[in-house]
Amino acid sequence: MVCLAYLDPGNLETDLQAGANHKYGLLWVILIGLVFALIIQSLSANLGVVTGRHLAEVCKAEYPAWLKICLWLLAEVAVIAADIPEVIGTAFAFNLLFSIPVWIGVLIAGTSTLLLLGLQRYGVRKLEFLVALLVFVMATCFFIEMSIVKPPAKEVLKGLFIPKLNGSSATADAIALLGALVMPHNLFLHSALVLSRSTPASVRGMNDACRFFLSESGVALFVALLVNIAIISVSGTVCNAGNLSREDAAKCGDLTLDSSSFLLKNVLGRSGAIVYGVALLASG
Template sequence: MPPPSATDALPQGEFRSLSESHRSVVLPAGAGAFRRFLAFAGPGYLVAVGYMDPGNWATDIAGGSAFGYTLLSVILLSNLMAIVLQALSARLGVASGMDLAQACRANYSKPVSIALWVLCEIAIIACDLAEVLGTAIALKLLFGLPLTWGVLVTAVDVFLILALQRFGFRRLEAFVIALLCIIAGCFVFELFLARPDPGAIMRGLVPTPAILTNPAMLYIAIGILGATVMPHNLYLHSSIVQTRAFGTGSADKREAAKMATIDSTVALGLAFFINAAILILAAATFHTAGRTDVAEIDEAYRLLAPSLGMGAASIVFAVALLASGQNSTVTGTLAGQIVMEGFLHLRLPTWARRLVTRALAIVPAVLVVGASGDAGATQLLVLSQVILSLQLPFAVVPLVMFTGRPAVMGDLVSPAWLRGLAWVITAIIIGLNGTLLYGML
């Protein structure tokens, strides 16, 4: 392995992000561009998982049934913002040899780093909450398991993660991509049955002022933003790009950053299709039939079969939901490990870290489900995505700052146009969050 460059060296006493997988994926020497891209491909799909987790389902179903195709433009804009931010995240990991959490710890005072860590943990718990509820709802729909028991069963997936990690990072990526293909295939089938209006879809991709002036629409729109651009994914991506054993010279890093950007852009294109498909399905099936009140995942499950005229429609929907929940569990585990190690320089066994995070999500889920039933579960799903959106600035601002600093990035410092675009995206995120808080107050 080549010696680290100045920007690839970690402070004394630090350890590598995800050290058990660091530079574990060997790149073919002397291979053509396509073969090298295939060797780089994978981290983008782990990141894309977070952009189509069960929290997205709740906000997309609510948005599609209530407002038809109107909020498609929010999904599109959120996805475009995500592409830019994830490219910056990958660039940081490649150029500096640090993940975002390590960069925060190295560049900020201890109180600021601790505050950022707490905020990031809140975001991960909110994300894990969505995974818990989504998986529990899928188990109930497929096997009739009571929702409370389904929430408790999700603790078992800790052992699934541990088993997958033992087979190496490449196998973990293959598992995730296989589940993504299942989800995409399910929605191709659902859209074939729903036969949405192509003209309405195209009109929905164009933003309308009503999104900002209608409080109910704005609430769901910000939920979609929070469900699409996820704070923990920025920490995750900056770490897992370092699983590739690219060289540490300037040209090697530029190639790695380019390949990682292409990888995540393609993967996020798949995430856009799935998110848009959920909203389009809800709009074509429920909104056009006058059912603008469908906001719960299990209600959508019950109505799909009679609305589309095929019993398999509901089963396929639930299978996709289960695959989504399990996929999100994998990436949530990795993100939790990265954040704790990076901010606190603290290592816990993976099983212990996962159990702690899962317990913090299970407790509120059990309490809400026990008190208010299935309706409360869906409301909690939407709320979790709004919480994620409110946490976004605390991850995005440091990311944009670090990637614009030559001392951190070396030759891969973001050019002026990219920094400007990133700050515009940051301003939009902060502005939407401020609008939401003003409306809530």
């Protein structure tokens, strides 16, 4: 559930555009961003383990009333802003896969949110299983796409470990990638998720729990890193190929969640768009 914030349609769109504009040159931004995310997420988990309260409860206990109200308003705005790409991305996926109008897809996305919230009544483990399944579907789709376009491993590794900003829009695209990785509400989520586990009320038990949660977060964010690398690599390979038509080259200049299905359409035909649509639906 923690890695979901780094695999949402907002990340998907910024990854696609970064790959189209700079090929593999901005992969290092994803790597650094997720390393820092791991540090912050582990601090959030440790807070829940040691205090027995999640971040929102600690803020309520420690801060004055005016600051609590400001934090609450900021949290609401952050959640709304983060949810917009999810809802729109899900609607685009329904339109791509089933030709459902976008406005109906938005309503379906809202209904699915209520169903997911209702699923919590049957225990957080069932919700975690469903989320893990969605992450697996999304990862599978993009790894399939990556295996088809076959980006050069040497260039991908070079982009991952050698920081550089080449091109007029490189700085803006790097900021967009980092912005898509900054998910403040994920800290509230993580500090609450650890409370669903049984932690021994001893120093050794808490230390062990903090270590295990760090390992768990590391695995989750490593999966998120691999998926983000696959998305950027697919976009970078397809949009920088020498045989692109003028129409496809124009689309690469302004990729959106709705228009990105063409990336594999030329390779796999209709099935390429379906693979992308399934990944976008799982992401949304």
